[in-house]
Amino acid sequence: MLWASSDHEVKEASKKELIEIFKVLEGELGDKPYYGGDTFGFVDVALIPYYAFFHTFEMLGNFSFEAEFPKLVSWAKRCMQKTSVSKSLCDQHKVYEVVLELKKKLVVE
Template sequence: MAGEKKGLHLLDFWVSPFGQRCRIALAEKNLAYEPLEQDLSNKSDLLLRANPVHKKIPVFLHDGRPICESLAILHYLDEAFPETPALLPSDAHARAHARLWADYADRKVFECGTRLWRLKEGGEPQAQARREMVEALRTLEAELGDKAYLAGEAFGFLDLAVVPFTAWFLAYERLGEFSVEEVCPRLVAWARRCGERESVARSLHPPEKVYEFVGYLKNKYGDK
């Protein structure tokens, strides 16, 4: 993007789990950047120019050149800054495995969560979304197993890709009327471990604040 200033910039929205995973990754790599908070109800010219196809955040700007989609941004950070701590594992099979599970979280956890707040409360469609959410969380817990982290014994790409969704657990519980800790205690313990990392603690917001935002979404966009 000609004319943009040099350096690293992240077009983001405070509560976006996809933006948060980029913030965590940048912190893990000790890369200094300028956050550019976006108003998604009145999208900036910069955002529309940087991501003309999807017109959404996050967008990472490296010397004015845009990289769109959060998982693509994480891959780019490893490739563009090889001197920083790697996010993805070095083994090709392990990298493919991590990408598969990150995609699973996007497709299952986020999609079911969206249906929970969007669908009318008390109906069978919302009940089905609750059942699918519980199944998705249990599937993630099974992948975690007895490991300290989803990535293994050390915090890695898969953890930082999935952990932003944990700030939404309270909203999922209240909308779906279930307890994440009761159905997935090891996953909750994992979330607490991740939350002790400075990169995660600085990037996520309190669950009550996230729940308030979900209430706003439900009131504005949910089925009546």
């Protein structure tokens, strides 16, 4: 896992795997506004919670979602314009803080 190891090779392998997964998701999204096309649907509802972890993945993986996955970031921003989504998701920076606290408690350095 990207944040659960101090071993550089393990972290790089985790980062590579994570990037490959998000490449698939971005490819499936394509140029559509939502995964179901023009309508916010079940797949969007299932995937948007991961947006709360984008900042954490960036910080711990040392990469940029905006640079690597611009379509996913645009999709996430569209989803966040929906009140039901924006009121439901955790703040990305708070998620990062919690992950850092968990790392300390688990003594992952």
